[in-house]
Amino acid sequence: MSLQNILTNWSQYRKGHEQGGFHDYEHMWGMAVDLNKCIGCNACSVACYAENNLGIVGKDRFEKGQGMHWMRIERYWDEPNLAPGVSEEFPSRGASFLPMMCQQCNAATCEPVCPVAATYHTPDGLNAQVYNRCIGSRYCSNNCPYRLRYFNFYSYYDWSWPEPLNMQLNPDLSVRDKGVMEKCTFCVQRIRVAKDTARREDRKVADGDVYPACVQTCPTDALVFGDMLDPESSVTKLWKAHQVELGKTKQHKDNEELRGYRIFEGLNTDPCVMYLERVREVEV
Amino acid sequence: MSGNDINRRNFLKVMGWGGAGVALSGCDMPTTVTLEEGKETVVSYIMPEEYVIPGQGVYFASTCQQCSAGCGVHGRVREGRVLKLEGNTESPINTGKLCQMGQSGVQAHYNPDRIQKPMLRKGGALVEVTWEEAAAALADKTGKDSSLNGGRAAWLTGTVSGHQSVLLQAHLEALGSSRHYTHEVINNAVATQVNQDMFGEVQPTYHVTKAKVVLSFGADLVGTSMSPVHFSREHTKFRSAPRGVLIQVEPKMTLTGGNADLWIAAKPGSEGVLAMGIANELLAKHGLSGDALPGGLRDSIASYNTDKVVEITGVAKTKIVEVAKVLAERSPSLVLTGASTEAHEHGYQSVAAAMMLNVILGNIGKTITSSGEFPFPQLTAKRGDMKGLLAFAEHADKGEIDVAFFYGVNPVYTAPKFLNLEQKLDKIPFKVVLTQFYDETANRADLVLPLASALEDWGTHVPGYLPEDKIISMQQPLMEKLYKETHGLGDVLLSLLKMRKPEEYEGFADYYAFLREAFAAIPSDHKGGVGDEKFWMQALQFGVIPVNVAERSIKPTPIEADLPALKEDISYPFYLVPSAHLGLWDGRHANLPWLQEAPDQISKVVWGSWVEMHPKTAARLGVENGEFVRVESMQGSIEAPLYTHRGIHPNAVAVPLGQGHEEYGRYAKGRGVNPLKILNPVTDEKTGEPALYGTRVQVAKAPFDEKQKMVRFGGSETQVGRKLVASITADVFNRTEGA
């Protein structure tokens, strides 16, 4: 990629959001995570294991950071921006829980580095992973600022699904084997069913037609999923209410107190997941 | 009363509907969904073959059996196998949601370590036998022609309810025995006793959503206390604007504590004193009325001036003052207790002190109301506790038990060492263990009966905690049995009954037939105006049967709490906290790989045991994160790696329940330690319930053990200045998102 090349073809290079790739999205799947509601219970994570044929890696490999939790709950003890009066001796304001799944970035840093285009953007606005094409270079996971890509360093089949546990495997998607990268797909198999059904019934996919497994089970309704191109969807309304927009590196809010934010937005990844700030009463 | 009436009554009792008769409310007949419409939908079990649509999932309603909360499930079934469980949206317990244990129900069902054939002890060893041989052994030992003195037969079970409980009681009756011992490690035995004495019922309804402040003395509301998913749902409404305040007092941070607005570590065992101190502030400084309290109690409260309370509890004065202030200003509130307050030597007194706050604060009738009169007392949950295990062990030891049946318990694993349970079990000549897995108790059985999984079985359940909408929850098979030679609990009970009372039970081909007849036996005015068939189909389709209860109101009788001074113990300076978490629970889920690999919500440890300790304490003892420590009580010691964090009182060390299995399959066996083993024989004086949180221990550094080392999820304990979890104050939240 010579300088000459860059200069001649400058107009074809992506210089911001929504340049290059698809322009006529059919859907733009997005999420909102309310940290005021999330209690850090981990139900979403196990639901994802159940839905998406996630392997169990066992203690030693987990220690090496090879766990396959597409949805993981991070837990922090610090309290970055709340009022003083918090004791140093105890975490008086509780813990901070953070559900993290693939942020389905619209300017995904993992996509352009794949030498075989195994990870790419779909007309649904999804960051997809084509397992059959993946050669295991792991460039993508290196380039994911959220560390949300998981690599099959081994074949986990025997330990994860000894008979008859294998009967639980979801036939709507594959079981990945050694050498392949994987990550949260926003439960693309469920999206597919909803789209097929809508097409058969000659209608549009409606809000609530698709619940990813994590969203469906979350006991606190902390997770909201939907089509951001549907102005009437709950997720669109939530983003709007909190004045967070796709395609921006910095949000401009009329009301600075609105809770919506995207993680590492400044990196220009344009994630499709919005978080709503955690809330604590500081009057006690 | 005519003979017919008596027969009718007896008939209703056999069928489980005995007791006060109040109508079940009717529900509308669901719109029938035909296959042609090609919809994924909820259907009943009828004619399952018709619903095997290649490539398409169909949903069946049932009830989760992973804990006794009784959440409704929808099982996704495709090509005859169940693939995934979702919450049943019709159930008022969980309204469509499941916790991680519920999600893992499929792994209990497809577990590779399930027992597939009965096992009979022959010449010292358990050998696989046919079901016929097992039945012959049972008839020989327990049938009506056996030499068994029926009064010397016993059942030791976990929490049971519904028609399984009806048959179990019938079996005991047929034997002429009253020996039903119930055992659960995670229980509310002390709190339910206080409820009974103070409010006249064991389990009133708690309205978290109506409270502006919840003061919880260790109640792990969104975790292991009462009804995990239900209270998580309530928590969401509670936390919507205008947002409720959650104050949690406990020795070790639970999941609920992790979500508190204010988390307070009081000295273990001093929670009752803190409650008295808050009561004193409320009466003396905020002008609340203590008129409802007996004079002696008012005097007692007055003696707990704030300075004295600070000294006993170690809680800062400002905190006590603030908590009282917020309670006085924001009404109604709700005060609840959990294991860390209940399971002490004077647990009953502490709970009484805490619940008394509800009286002072005027919460009765607002956030605490009567749960009413459930019309079918035979079906309600028989709750387990530790006391039940103690009584069982004592009677076994005295040689009072000749035949014992075990179901839903693993006492050899859960019994503290001081109980010497193995030795006492040896005194029971014939032990029958009904189980899905080869656990520690099965290992000592004379006969092991392999059970069908929860997803293969029939049943009815009445949840341990019932919210405002009362129900009976239906359990139906989601697929054919994986193993021919396993049977459901109901079927085993029926066979046992046929051995004692063939004339009464011979007519029921199986438990399904019994349930069909039981459902037909509900008087028609209880069926909401629909016929038998429709009533049954509705039950299966919805998964729940709504039940109307007679209303009641609560007139509280405050109890005088008599709180003795905490004893110091120089040689055993720490309190052991055998903590429970949503995951491995009391150890019953240690064989489910998803839950082993799911990090503990607070410590983030996977696949093993750990010891939690405050960093200050660890520094004093000269031990560091990841190093091994020995936790030693008068009863013995356990060794596990250390996790230090600030969410624990410096006088407490916590060791989670769940690991330390000697049997129980490939994922559980030989992993970690079981803190129950080293418990001291301390009990709550008033109720006799073992004080699980009352054991004193000493801690010292121990040698590193590569095999049991600590593995945790995640590297950083802090956000290192990045904006990952951003927080704002409730004030701002209420301003921008308040209605």
Ligand code: SF4
């Ligand atoms: S299931 Fe919901 S509440 Fe639980 S950790 Fe996940 S997002 Fe949070």
Ligand code: SF4
């Ligand atoms: S959206 Fe689906 S794939 Fe992604 S974390 Fe949730 S359950 Fe897993």
Ligand code: SF4
């Ligand atoms: S709370 Fe209990 S009943 Fe409900 S889903 Fe979890 S394990 Fe099942």
